[in-house]
Amino acid sequence: MGVREDAYRYAVKNAFQHGGKADAGAVIGKAKALYPDKDVKDLVKDVQAAVKEANALPAAKLKAEFDRFDQEGWELRPKQKEIGLLSLEWAEGPNAESVVTRFAPNPNGPFHLGNLRAAYMSYAYAKKYGGRFILRFEDTDAKIKKPIENAERLFLEDLKWLECVPDEVFWASQRFDLYYDYLRKLIDRGKAYACNCESGAWRKLIEEKTACPCRAQKPAETLRIFEKMVSNEAKEGEYVLRLKTDLNHPDPSVRDWWLARCVDEPEHNRMKKKVHVWPSFMFQNSVDDHEMGVTLIIRGQEHSQNVTKQRFLYDYFGWRFPHAFHTGRLKLEGIILSKSDIKKGIEEGRFEGWEDPRLGTIRALRRRGFDARALKDVLMEVGVAPNDATISMSKLIDYNKKYIEAESERMTFVAEPVELTVKNAPVGGAEKATLAAGAQKFWVAGKPLGKLKPGAVFRLKNAFNVKLASFDGKKAAGEAVAGGVDPKIVGLNWLVDGGATAVAVKMADASVRHGVAESRLAWKKPGERAYFDKFGFVRVDEQGKSLTNVWFTHE
Numbered sequence: 001m002g003v004r005e006d007a008y009r010y011a012v013k014n015a016f017q018h019g020g021k022a023d024a025g026a027v028i029g030k031a032k033a034l035y036p037d038k039d040v041k042d043l044v045k046d047v048q049a050a051v052k053e054a055n056a057l058p059a060a061k062l063k064a065e066f067d068r069f070d071q072e073g074w075e076l077r078p079k080q081k082e083i084g085l086l087s088l089e090w091a092e093g094p095n096a097e098s099v100v101t102r103f104a105p106n107p108n109g110p111f112h113l114g115n116l117r118a119a120y121m122s123y124a125y126a127k128k129y130g131g132r133f134i135l136r137f138e139d140t141d142a143k144i145k146k147p148i149e150n151a152e153r154l155f156l157e158d159l160k161w162l163e164c165v166p167d168e169v170f171w172a173s174q175r176f177d178l179y180y181d182y183l184r185k186l187i188d189r190g191k192a193y194a195c196n197c198e199s200g201a202w203r204k205l206i207e208e209k210t211a212c213p214c215r216a217q218k219p220a221e222t223l224r225i226f227e228k229m230v231s232n233e234a235k236e237g238e239y240v241l242r243l244k245t246d247l248n249h250p251d252p253s254v255r256d257w258w259l260a261r262c263v264d265e266p267e268h269n270r271m272k273k274k275v276h277v278w279p280s281f282m283f284q285n286s287v288d289d290h291e292m293g294v295t296l297i298i299r300g301q302e303h304s305q306n307v308t309k310q311r312f313l314y315d316y317f318g319w320r321f322p323h324a325f326h327t328g329r330l331k332l333e334g335i336i337l338s339k340s341d342i343k344k345g346i347e348e349g350r351f352e353g354w355e356d357p358r359l360g361t362i363r364a365l366r367r368r369g370f371d372a373r374a375l376k377d378v379l380m381e382v383g384v385a386p387n388d389a390t391i392s393m394s395k396l397i398d399y400n401k402k403y404i405e406a407e408s409e410r411m412t413f414v415a416e417p418v419e420l421t422v423k424n425a426p427v428g429g430a431e432k433a434t435l436a437a438g439a440q441k442f443w444v445a446g447k448p449l450g451k452l453k454p455g456a457v458f459r460l461k462n463a464f465n466v467k468l469a470s471f472d473g474k475k476a477a478g479e480a481v482a483g484g485v486d487p488k489i490v491g492l493n494w495l496v497d498g499g500a501t502a503v504a505v506k507m508a509d510a511s512v513r514h515g516v517a518e519s520r521l522a523w524k525k526p527g528e529r530a531y532f533d534k535f536g537f538v539r540v541d542e543q544g545k546s547l548t549n550v551w552f553t554h555e
């Protein structure tokens, strides 16, 4: 966004309101108010170019552009540096509308970072204005995007963890009677027709902006066919119910988009009775937004085209289109977000399930030890901006540390440990309380030890120096020798045998590292945290009989 883009918006508005000719003076005034620090000469140049562009738009295109900006809300355009929740002019003042938002996922996969932005921002706006936040499962695809098992429980658990509990929960699959009512109304009003053209032939006609013969159907005939579809007399593929839109619309996908079709063998784990006619997402989504009184839609840019399509329906019914933000895509560096990639990977056994630490599902991030507040902080920073955003892992980690540092008890951890027996280990004298008198067996990391030759001296950190006698890869032996801290000799973390507990650490790449940590780790409950010195933050996942399972959060 910049002066040029904002000037264009106002030029479009002004042109639309003044018979296609924008007044440059008015637009300059707006631009000056919006960018008080900018050089006026530069502003004028940008505005003049924008006005020229807007004035050159053909009438239909100008209307489309006006609608697009109107949809986003003129006052809502987030400026580049503006973060957090914007003020909604329409939700304030004496004529304020109530703010009703919805999070409307297809439950064919779990809640993941890709839809967290829409979910959280919808929640946040509803709460900011004392409105309602609705969770609506859009599960009307009984062929390909079928709902996963326990979708409701999984989503609600995640939303609860995020502290974004919905006020109401709906399933589209339980609202078929309502959709049928509206379909019949559309048919009655002559706005829909049952098309039985072969799909290739239909597409060819529509590309040529030509109506197919079915479009001339009388409503009574359409209704008769629709009831045949409902009663399973007409079979899958025979008819498609289409909405009459604009055959001359520049985008062919807008022309007479489909409303409903038959599915002979629907597969749907929630539908108690078998239904034959299934609504399109585009139709179901509009009806539900209207019926539920949704006033603010927050969804991804990929849905911005829906506005154009859905507007026909809204106009036919005389409904008011909700306010809408279309946000950019959100990516998190190094995390797998694509729902189809996730599903495929799980089916092929490459991932261990929805909670695999490599995945960007809310469950996986939670299990790794991310704090919900850190995720929300990051989201608040990108807000509802229309541009795509990539969140760097280091940023998320910085936020997360802020929340988890205080509750993460610091302790020694030795990765891939080997047993070290030390002769003449000093009794007392050691700075570490865990070094009990006479203790001679220690756990130390095998890797650095493997690099030393017999006779070399290393240091047990904060304790004493040891001369290595032997190391066979599993067990090492040595003797305590005199000497202090010396930058030339390697210092090793260590734990006394008996003061250590075995740990398995699930890493971010799903590999598992084994080690030992201070035995107080064994007393922590699942969900509690620790900070392993020189290793990173971990979250206790499960306490086994002789092993603590933790997940690596980050360094």
Ligand SMILES: [Zn+2]
Residues within 6 Å of the ligand: 194, 195, 196, 197, 202, 212, 213, 214, 215
């Ligand atoms: Zn047709």
